[in-house]
Amino acid sequence: MxxxxxxxxxxxxxxxxxxxxxxxxxxxxxxxxxxxxxxxxxxxxxxxxxxxxxxxxxxxxxxxxxxxxxxxxxxxxxxxxxxxxxxxxxxxxxxxxxxxxxxxxxxxxxxxxxxxxxxxxxxxxxxxxxxxxxxxxxxxxxxxxxxxxxxxxxxxACLPTQFRLSQWNLSIKDADKEKVYSFLNASVHPDTITGKHLFIFGGKGSGKTALGIGIATESAIKHKACLYTTAMKLFSLFALSDEDIQQEDPNLWTWRTTSLLVIDDINPGQPIPKDIVSADQFMGYMDSEANRHALKSKNVIWILGDDTTYSEWQQMLHNIGVTQESISAIYLPQGKM
Known part of the structure; x- marks a missing residue:
């Protein structure tokens, strides 16, 4: 890292x-x-x-x-x-x-x-x-x-906005709050805990992107390498080497070498019920074993829409070697940001 x-x-x-x-x-x-x-x-x-x-x-x-x-x-x-x-x-x-x-x-x-x-x-x-x-x-x-x-x-970290976790003030279950704290603890202590994956589901206005950014911000403030990207951009990076990526965008780390990766806009969620990208399609876009190894070995925040396909995303992570204990998910009710 x-x-x-x-x-x-x-x-x-x-x-x-x-x-x-x-x-x-x-x-x-x-x-x-x-x-x-x-x-x-x-x-x-x-x-x-x-x-x-x-x-x-x-x-x-x-x-x-x-x-x-x-x-x-x-x-x-x-x-x-x-x-x-x-x-x-x-x-x-x-x-x-x-x-x-x-x-x-x-x-x-x-x-x-x-x-x-x-x-x-x-x-x-x-x-x-x-x-x-x-x-x-x-x-x-x-x-x-x-x-x-x-x-x-x-x-x-290339975060789209400056937003601290304490600024996030929407509804969330206590059990889901504990999942956020658990993931954040793993993110700020990457030498002892790695390969943690947190799915954030929610529709429009649920605050799912803001929550992911807030977690990444707190990790970056602890001097941990973080990186924000969208699913569409990540798909184009799968085929490039780290050297090619840094020639296009001279960042100090890439999606493969960062400690915490935030993948946003995978699927929109309500009011658009249909998923744009399925777990199988995402798996296919990864293309190589090197990409799969890089993804499974770091802490990742997955920002999606509805949670109806959660089992499919879990299975995708299992297929690349992520254990069940390393995967957690929260669902945010639709609201206003």
Missing amino acids: HHISIINVFKQLKADLIGKDSYRGVTLTYTWLANQFGHFSLGFIPTLLIHHQHAPWIVAIAWTLFESYNFLGPLLLKKHTESKTVYVPSHKKYTFPPTWGNIAFDTFTDLCFFWLGAFAASLLLGQHTLLNITIIAFILIYPICYWYPTKMYLQQ
């Missing part, structure tokens, strides 16, 4: 810093860099404008209070409001609770850049804050080394 190396990080950093984003588009890593520069500036500029000996502390405390509200408000109270200035809690429970530690760490990282900007500006005011700047810069070494590669893992 592929992982991002320090060489990959420097190549991505070079690509983000050199060239015009209006020509090549904006990556998640570039967005993160711009975001943190913005936080630095929002600490730096107000400190200069206040122009007081206590300005850096005033600005630092102000941003700390704002970020505490920004963190606790929408997350603990569940954002539900038409207002653009305040949060009105809905008191609705999360279907999948947020990973509080990860979000708190992100908030702390933002605060460090606010503080760094505020105390950097104070140097221009003739204040002796070099020690404070050195301490904050030293603390930021680890967050930078974590978050920049994390954004690389997310953009290499």
